[in-house]
Amino acid sequence: MSLIVVGTMAFDAIETPFGKSDKIIGGAATYIAWSASNFTKPIRQISVVGGDFPKKELEDLKGRGVALDGVQIKENEKSFFWAGKYHLDMNTRDTLDTQLNVLADFNPVVPENYQNSEFLMLGNLSPAVQLSVIEQLKIRPKLIVMDTMNFWMEVALDDLKKVLQKVDVLMVNDSEARQLTEEYSLVKAAKKIMKMGPQYVIIKKGEHGALLFHGDNVFVAPALPLEDVFDPTGAGDTFAGGFIGHIARTKDISYENMKTAIIVGSAMASFCVEKFGTERLREITKNDIDRRLAQFQELVNFDIELV
């Protein structure tokens, strides 16, 4: 069944201690689409790009089953651009430059043929834009998943809270969960977030894996311990894409399946960091994904009967 993805499609310029990229393709919805398209089609993209966004990339996405009816192309303007530099530990990064460009006055329009989508993935964007998309849908999707970041908590908290009331799943990282709720314990933070709207809270912890909260239940997903993290850019969005891609493919929104979806998301994210930008996501095959999933199962498997 169909999935709507809302988010940025943009240019990144990335610097790590190990290398530097030119201006490369990025943006939350780019990563989500490349990731999710391993599991489900069509992916109904909603975004905005400038005339400088490569037509080839749009063709490649179409080839992956991504519908572009909802992607506005503002020929005379430039795409969103972000430049960042990672610290030696690859966990923290500094933003060197952000040029909003077409994002500055982005008014998303949901095309008629996107109506009746079952799943909605709101990539990290201003809460006002996320809310606009929700409000344009005549039938509420079966599952609405929302990603956000600390920036919106600082500048648009009221809008953020409005969106939270309308979504089923919130994805944030641990420091964001703490900032949003003013709780240190992630258990307490998740409980508070569940009172704000979402019945499911996914807390991403980078190299420490991810937590899924639902009522009194909690699931702990591992991250794959790696020798080298080449470029972490887009890992969270790739995770989101794997998560929602699996949900959309199986059409199963139970807690049990959410756990599997998180493992799928984690597996996809582990590919993303292996090369610059989206490069690795463009290469991997179903075989690669199956083998990585088996690796994740091996990672956590233990025998309790021995106790």
Added chain:
Amino acid sequence: MSLIVVGTMAFDAIETPFGKSDKIIGGAATYIAWSASNFTKPIRQISVVGGDFPKKELEDLKGRGVALDGVQIKENEKSFFWAGKYHLDMNTRDTLDTQLNVLADFNPVVPENYQNSEFLMLGNLSPAVQLSVIEQLKIRPKLIVMDTMNFWMEVALDDLKKVLQKVDVLMVNDSEARQLTEEYSLVKAAKKIMKMGPQYVIIKKGEHGALLFHGDNVFVAPALPLEDVFDPTGAGDTFAGGFIGHIARTKDISYENMKTAIIVGSAMASFCVEKFGTERLREITKNDIDRRLAQFQELVNFDIELV
């Protein structure tokens, strides 16, 4: 089969943002013994205490199956004392006071009736003391597990490396693994440590769980997400006690069983933090432990067939 535990038996004074303890019983070997005695007996303790160490505590330990032949009691001296204060996040702590007392010139003596022990748990102590115990054993134990801390890497690195050559399992936390190897990646750090002697490396990550490395294999164990961490003191030692207790009970030193042992250690540590000092460890029953282990299984269990 029997287990030798070497470590401190001491007094702690603990301050957290939520409460303050008086001078209470602590020390690595105290926590290890209370934890491991849920799984195996006898536990052959090697330590040193002063005349101020409560005779009742020694009786209680005897009642738990702990042999005290190797515990020197220096009646006219004082036991080791540590005072610490935890920060708001409960992850970091400051040492307010350390009084070595009897520990200053501790020369461990392995009693004759401790010979032929199958398992040796070297709690965090000076590497010279750990080495002395190994060298007094006429028959090398089946498995030697070693805990250490960053302090010894700073003041006794050569001695530490000597001990590493003689042990099978090293337990450290993530920052210590990085300090010891000058690697950021824990995978790379573990590989380097395995070249120093131990074939198994356990990297403890506090609230983020633990990693087990062995050759090219890696296992990721969760930590139980908690609403409140009341007192983290001794959690690492309690983990060690659960780990070695399970190994000693099952007499199985395979990689597969090590994974289970880590889960047991993690479950025990999750009890330790619930109250001050060793209080919770004194209360818990086999039922409590079984229930907590089932909780750990539930924490990570997912269905891969759905993919």
